[in-house]
Amino acid sequence: MAEVTAEARIEAPAEKVWATLTDFSLYGEWSTTHTGFPKGAPTSLEKGGTFEENMKLMGFPAEVTWTVEELETGSTLAIRGKGPMGVNVGTRYSLVPDGAATTVRIDGEFTGAAVSLMAGKLKDSATAALNESLRKLNALAV
Template sequence: MRTVEVSATCSASPEKVWEVMADPFRWAEWLTIHKSWKSAVPAQLSPGDSATAAARVMNMPVAIDWTFDRVEAPNVIEMSGLTRAGVNLKLVIGIADMGAASKVDLSVNVDGGMIDGPMGGVFQGSLTGALNTSLRNVEALVA
């Protein structure tokens, strides 16, 4: 299993950050690996909702069947996913109030497929870069 965790401070309230990060129709604006939704997705996320996303990781297209396990506005979204290749994922978005700003954490656990082989380290590095870019995108959208 590989785990990637990144954090950043955004110059906006948790509520404003939540408006961007919890709106699945805006994910392509900030989450660099997300390209589109391949299935219907609710406008407002709730635990138990599911949707299939088209993503691109290391320039490879990937379909991910996501289930939204925990949604607590404006602080937490936890999702579990499965790819067609049998790779299991867990994505956690955390938003913490820091007064005039917010701390945003992204954590991804990936298990199975090529992740467990020699390409795992390359994949981990690529995902770290993508998630750091995603946090910069969030900051640009809420600034």
């Protein structure tokens, strides 16, 4: 298993950050691992809903089928996905209002046999991607 976390303070209210985070037409502008939605971007989010995403991490392309596991509008989005080679991925976005700003935390988890072979490099690459994604999300949300 490889676990990664990134956190940033975004100088925008939680409602605006949430709107940007869940506007899938903007997803490619801030998510550095995102390369496309093969069946179209999700039009709405609901617990149990699914969508497919094409991603690239460590230079490897992957198609992940995501399921929304937890959804608290304005504060939490947790998704779990199945990728190639038996890799399972979990991502949790948490927003905490902080005055006129918002603290955004992204927790990621990778499991599966293939992960154990490259856990260290995967952690480094995924952490860098999350931090860059938060930087780009900040630029879009403010």
